[in-house]
Amino acid sequence: MSVQTADPPNPLSLEHIADPFPTYHELLDHHPIFWHEPTQSWIVSRYEHVRALLRDNKRVWTIQQQEQIGPVLGDAVTLLALDGKEHTAQRGRITPFLHGAGLERFAVTVEDQVQALLGTILEREHAAIAAGERQRGEIDLVKEFTAVYPVSVVAAMMGVSIEDYATVQRWYNAFLSYGSNIAGDPEVFAQGMQAKHEFGEYILPIIAERRRSPTGEDLITRLCHYEYDGRSMTDEEIRAFLALVLLAGGETTDHQLAALMHTLARHPKQLREVQEDRTLVEATLAEGMRYCAIVQFFQRTVRDDMEFEGFQFKQGHRLTLMLAAANHDPRRFDDPDEFNIHRSDNRSAVAFTGNADHVGFGGGRHICLGAQLAKREMEIAMNFLLDRVTDVKLKDGYEPRYAPSPFMRSLLNLDLTFEPA
Numbered sequence: 541m542s543v544q545t546a547d548p549p550n551p552l553s554l555e556h557i558a559d560p561f562p563t564y565h566e567l568l569d570h571h572p573i574f575w576h577e578p579t580q581s582w583i584v585s586r587y588e589h590v591r592a593l594l595r596d597n598k599r600v601w602t603i604q605q606q607e608q609i610g611p612v613l614g615d616a617v618t619l620l621a622l623d624g625k626e627h628t629a630q631r632g633r634i635t636p637f638l639h640g641a642g643l644e645r646f647a648v649t650v651e652d653q654v655q656a657l658l659g660t661i662l663e664r665e666h667a668a669i670a671a672g673e674r675q676r677g678e679i680d681l682v683k684e685f686t687a688v689y690p691v692s693v694v695a696a697m698m699g700v701s702i703e704d705y706a707t708v709q710r711w712y713n714a715f716l717s718y719g720s721n722i723a724g725d726p727e728v729f730a731q732g733m734q735a736k737h738e739f740g741e742y743i744l745p746i747i748a749e750r751r752r753s754p755t756g757e758d759l760i761t762r763l764c765h766y767e768y769d770g771r772s773m774t775d776e777e778i779r780a781f782l783a784l785v786l787l788a789g790g791e792t793t794d795h796q797l798a799a800l801m802h803t804l805a806r807h808p809k810q811l812r813e814v815q816e817d818r819t820l821v822e823a824t825l826a827e828g829m830r831y832c833a834i835v836q837f838f839q840r841t842v843r844d845d846m847e848f849e850g851f852q853f854k855q856g857h858r859l860t861l862m863l864a865a866a867n868h869d870p871r872r873f874d875d876p877d878e879f880n881i882h883r884s885d886n887r888s889a890v891a892f893t894g895n896a897d898h899v900g901f902g903g904g905r906h907i908c909l910g911a912q913l914a915k916r917e918m919e920i921a922m923n924f925l926l927d928r929v930t931d932v933k934l935k936d937g938y939e940p941r942y943a944p945s946p947f948m949r950s951l952l953n954l955d956l957t958f959e960p961a
């Protein structure tokens with residue numbers, strides 16, 4: 541295949557983050573595979589190619605993850621960088637608690653968090669309207685809700701006490717900054733390592749306690765006592781996994797939910813439809829995972845020299861797989877820049893599983909382990925909101941702001957107005 545490589549856009553430049561669709565299409569149409577000097581990696585954007593490489597366990601792997609984020613998460617290698625049988629076994633030790641019936645046992649925890657966070661804000665707004673202070677309710681959904689919601693859910697699942705949530709948030713922010721410190725700021729690295737140390741000091745005694753007295757129903761207790769392939773997780777593995785869950789589960793669901801609510805506010809007809817018919821919530825979440833996927837790319841590493849679509853990938857080369865661009869590939873999705881909760885080429889029934897049509901959760905053996913949890917969190921929050929408010933609109937003069945990260949498209953503000961339902 542001949543591919544034009546002259547002057548490709550830099551998809552990792554921050555100038556695209558507010559309006560990335562034109563860049564996706566420039567990549568997809570003119571530069572589907574090219575060598576990117578700044579990241580020393582091959583940037584790959586077409587759906588077919590991205591999906592094939594995500595699933596090519598023989599020729600590509602995720603070893604770079606250990607270098608990129610591993611050090612701050614703990615001393616054990618996390619799922620992100622494990623491979624082969626070890627990866628299968630470790631996923632086997634965790635999956636029962638994040639899928640199906642195991643996950644459902646946490647649904648009440650999720651509902652409690654929504655009630656505590658969003659319920660309180662909506663009551664405040666409803667009271668202000670009732671008192672005649674304003675005509676419509678107002679909320680910055682990101683600042684007041686999504687930024688704290690998923691990380692609170694994870695903390696509650698771990699069974700840590702409510703007074704510790706603020707500290708957990710601080711560690712989570714330090715892990716996050718460490719993982720996205722592309723500028724290599726030494727202070728950010730130091731803060732990340734300090735958070736690793738503090739998190740270890742905090743969580744290891746809790747793990748030891750839950751091992752001794754397996755009374756609770758929390759995630760830590762369950763991880764301590766469940767065996768797969770002849771053994772349960774070690775303390776260090778649990779600690780590293782919990783740090784990963786804080787990061788992978790805190791940073792993502794919040795931005796995905798915010799991106800989806802922003803999109804819905806800009807598509808009032810579909811918002812009304814889903815408000816009136818809640819059986820459409822699943823399809824709405826699925827279409828959000830495709831249309832406004834927040835994770836822009838994920839990386840892989842080439843195991844051995846290989847040929848791919850006419851290019852020679854060398855051992856150790858990085859591959860930057862543009863998940864969000866692949867979701868807008870017209871070779872795979874009809875009218876890809878159209879937000880359409882009724883589309884048939886992104887099946888909602890499988891959108892949060894390994895058979896998903898979109899690649900918003902990655903793919904292959906490392907596909908997001910928390911996809912079902914993310915779905916439940918978004919579903920519960922969206923239904924809660926739509927039960928209590930109506931006529932949701934963007935506030936007059938609202939201008940979206942995004943975090944300066946090429947990796948994740950993270951909305952920093954979402955000013956909405958609404959009426960009580």
Ligand code: HEM
Pocket residue numbers: 594619620621631638784785788789790792793794796834835838900901902903904905906907908909910911913914
């Ligand atoms: C909408 C929210 C979320 C998005 C968009 C998202 C996205 C992703 C992506 C793109 C990957 C990489 C997959 C790959 O390498 O192919 C991933 C992996 C992962 N995610 Fe999520 N994620 C979300 C929510 C969560 C939650 C709530 C958890 C909490 C448990 C979680 C835990 C993980 C873990 C543990 C992995 C590593 C899996 C492995 O390497 O085997 N994620 N996620």
